[in-house]
Amino acid sequence: MTDLEIATRITPAPIREIAEKLSISEEHLEYYGKYKAKLPLSLLDEKEVKKSKLILVTAITPTPAGEGKTTTTIGLVDALNQIGKKSTAVIREPSLGPVFGIKGGAAGGGHSQVIPMEDINLHFTGDFSAIEKANNLLAVLIDNNMQSKKRSLQLDPRKVLWKRTLDMNDRALRNIVLGLGGTNGGIPRESGFNITAASEVMAILCQSKSIADLKERFANIYIGDTVSGQAIFARDLNAQGAMAALMKEAIKPNLVQTLEHNPAIIHGGPFANIAQGTNSILATKIGMSLSDYVVTEGGFGSDLGAEKFLNIKCREAEIAPKAIVLVATVRALKYHGGQALKELETENIEALEQGFANLDGHLNALKSFGVPVVISINVFSSDTEAEKSLLLDYCEKLGVAAALSEGWAKGGLGCMELAQKVAETAEQMDSSELKFTYNLEDNTLTKIEKVAKIIYGAESVILTNAAKNKLRRFEELGYGNLPICIAKTQKSLSDDEKKLGRPQGFEVQIRDFEIAAGAGFIIPIAGEILRMPGLPLVPAAEKIDIEEDGTITGLF
Template sequence: MTDIDIAQGIEMKPINEIGRDLGVDIEKMELYGKYKAKLPLELIDEEKVKKSKLILVSAISPTPAGEGKTTVSIGLTQAMNQRKKKTTVVLREPSLGPVFGIKGGATGGGWSQVLPMEDINLHFTGDFSAIEKANNLLAALIDNNIQSKTKSLGIDPRTVEWKRVMDMNDRSLRNIVVGLGGTTSGIPRETGFDITAASEVMAILCLATSFSDLKTRLGNIFVGFTFTGDPIYARDLNAEGAMAALLKDAIKPNLVQTIEGTPALIHGGPFANIAQGTNSILATKMGLSLSDYVVTEAGFGFDLGAEKFIDIKCQYGGLSPDSIVLVATVRALKYHGGKEVKLLTDEDTRALKAGLPNLEKHIENMFHFCKNPIVAVNKFPTDTDEELELIIEACKKLGVKATVVDIWAQGGNGGLDLADLVIETCDENSEKVLPLYDWSWPVEKKIKTVASTIYGAIAVDYTAQAKKDLQKIEKLGLNNLPICIAKTQKSLSDNPKLLGRPKDFVVTVRSIEISSGAGFIVPITGSIMRMPGLPATPAAERINISDDGNISGLF
């Protein structure tokens, strides 16, 4: 059976029952049909947040299809509820780019999914649409001001960095020219499109701690410079009020359920190879307010999502994970050991052993933040007992607790041992997780610290453009912001072809973008792009809908 077959065969609980299980009054829930609802921010209880336990799920460097980090997060949540621990999973919303591209949906798989999976993977509650509209409103206001003869701020069109967005992989929109068509159609200038998940508005929504904070952050978005060299922000265009109005519902976390009827909050969706890669602070705090444990995931490998979760999200939100789980798979380790993707289902202990250094590096990175990390080996049907045991033994040699999980096939039952390890770790843990660097350090020192400590680079190189960008950051007084490095997820380095545990490599920063509204700066490394393209055979070609409205092909 496929994921969608399993999902469509489940009889879901009405969403008011899920809310009741969390202690939420039905009158406070904003229903989106029978199985979805938004929760008001007034339900967040900061005192309860401090008492509840936060579990972070990350992963080793993934294969192109991912290693089931979301699936493990959902299965672990179901297992913890089976252990009578009131637990909520808090996840990001899927982007249509991966859904129709190469990776597929982001609602878990098998018997560890969040439902209704079709709705969540497609339009859901309209949050992505609202973010897109708020982003593009600012773009329209910028071009309108450049065109204006009466209210012009004197914006130099050559310095405008704000782009439009859409939630689709479309490489042809990366670089475009707008304003063609004569004097009434605007001033011609070069610009482009980013994917919605890469929008700074998405990052802002996920880092905002209140509605007023949201408006302040929107107003702090850097737009460009005037002809006289003065910086222009969104607040100078009086944009933040209207942008916030478009986000009045999108800021509220979404309540759904897992396949076993346990509560799930899904909110926000920044990519981890471009932005912070984790759900909103508000959704995480909502989960901690309404349950005793929250399981959440951070995108891609530990070098991307988890580092940013701790160094950015936790610092802005006053959060600290009580347990950190690293997802590893046999197929990913064989991939990093040199095995071709099409052959990953074949037993190969030699390739598996060759790929173990990737796991070792991620475990080493975990020890920078916590004393008692856990490895969850996500079992696939093609894995052999010998291959699984090799990973467990490797973890034991490194002094790390590890267990095999079979949550795709068994749901919560397949993750009970992992749940026991997590509960034990949460009970033992009493220390706050400390960030890797101090925000007050020079930008270059912060970049070097992450690149050398987490990636394993021997040095960092800067292009001429990146050096200019450093001067601009200095001029704008934004040196004290954290860094959110944009890097390939396929390698610990900035080169996607360097698999396993690369050594003696140099990270090249080719430019540094400013996200002053979100509250971080973005060093761009390698060939990373904010607008992906579709693969040769996109997932969209497999998706269909029947005459009776049943969708097929989603995974």
């Protein structure tokens, strides 16, 4: 049975009933149909946030299809509620790029999903559309100013950094030429599109703490330089007010439910390989205001989503998890042990043992933050008893709490042992003080070196001449004290996607830098990271259809 078939067999509860579980009165709900609602920012209560237990779900280095972080997150929330812990899931909104591309939707899977699954994976409440419009409004204002004779800021067309966005995998738009010249054709220049999840507007939404903060962050967006070398920002175009107005509804988190009718808050959707990879600060803190436990996630492996969650989001929001759940799978460990992707359903004890090195790498990285770790072994039907036993025994030898997670097949019932161990771990955590990987006072290169060595296991870091020049410019503008958000492949602990397992003795090369001044971080770029992906040979879109009665098929 497919995820969609399982989801459509469950009748959702009216969203007001889900809100009641969080003691939210109906007057605070802004309905989007029967099963979705926007939540007002007034629900955020800092006193309650301090009482809540935050749980971060991350993973080892994933296979191309992912290892089930969202499925684990949802199953864990359902199980925590079953053992009497008032819990809410707080996760990201899916991007249409992966939905129509290779990975499919991002609403969990099997019996551990959030619903209405079709709505969440498609247009949902229009947040991504608002982000696109705010982003593209700024792009339009930039081109309009360049065309103007009376109000021109003298922007250098070669140095405009801001691009347009589209929430679709469209490689044809990565690099384009804008304008046809002449009186009405616009200034010709090179530009391109980013996918919406990789845009700075998305990053800003997820870092903002209020409408005023959102507007200030929009004002601080660095656009590019004038012909005389002066830096130009969105505030120089008076863009921030209109951009924030377009985000009036999108800044509010969305309330939905799990298949077991427990609360789930969904908001924001930055990718973790090129952005901070986690939901909004507002969604997390509203969830913490309303629940004893909040379970959230960071995208891809712990070297990306978790590192950025802890070093960027937690620092900005002044929050800290009480426990980290590290999702591991037999199939991913076999893959890192040398077994071919197409053979992962075949038992291979030797490859599994070889793959343990990848698990070790992620554990070592997470332990550096001073937060206890629980390993969740996300079970697949192809896993053999011998493989599962070997992995559990290995976790026991490491002295790390571990449990099998069968959320896909059994929902909350399949995550009961995991929930017990997570709750025990979180309740024994006395301090919420994180040990950050770097200090903001460190120079940018030192920050990169600390992440590369402590989190990735690298030997050294080198910067290309182009990267050095770009970094020098950003430091001249006063951005040297910002956190870093390294753009890197999700397929390896290193910056080379071909290096599986736990690479040793490698160097990380930073080939370029970008600045997200509004979001509040510098982006060192390691390797070839695409902000506008392309579709695979056989895209998931080819399997999606809609029947005469409105029923959607083929979505997964």
